[in-house]
Amino acid sequence: MYLVLELWLIFWIRMDNSERKDILKLNGITVTKPRMRFLKILEDLSGPISVQQIFKNYNDQFALSTLYRVVNDLAAVNIIDTFTSPDQSIWVEIKSSSGHHHHLYCESCKTVMDIEMDEVLEESIHQLRTELNKRYGIEITDHSFELYGRCVGEKHKI
Incomplete structure (x- = not known):
């Protein structure tokens, strides 16, 4: 159902915003400001971050419910990876191009x-x-x- 291109992972960081938007659209994801902001935050990091940390650091930009919707949508089409820590925090990162x-x-x-x-x-x-x-x-x-x-x-x- 979703078109997920493995090659885009390699070039995601080098893409401009219009190319990133095209990837989202190809995967059936509506382009919104919160999604683009969220992806930019993840791109600027060198590793995983918890949804709670994003909310704490950027709470003027996101409602918590919006963050969780963005995470669910992007994880569903393999743009981000998620995992749950023992304290039940959800951690996220851009899917790795290095494998x-x-x-x-x-x-x-x-x-x-x-x-x-x-x-x-x-x-x-x-x-x-x-x-x-x-x-x-x-x-x-x-x-x-x-x-x-x-x-x-x-x-x-x-």
Whole structure:
């Protein structure tokens, strides 16, 4: 139903606003100021941010209900990725053009970091998926891998 182009991910940051609007329209998303503002905020970040943080930092630009609608709409057409932290916060980021990645959530300072896994770890996950496919008779089509912990000292060691 939706036209989602993998190539646009690579060029999203380099696109001008009219090109970004075209991508939204191609995916059946109405172009609105809140959606464009929301995407601009995500583009300017280097990693995930919670919806609550966006609301706190930009509450003069968004109603909370609008933010959640924007998140649902953009996630439905794979323009953004979302995940829920243990404290039930919803975290969002522009879908990565660098491919699949995972997250590390710090329970102490409530931050999320993107983590890249090397080929050995990704192969281990692939083997686990294969084993689960055999054992339970379910073809696993995707996975999400979030790690939870607490930072030590003042800086994260990642």
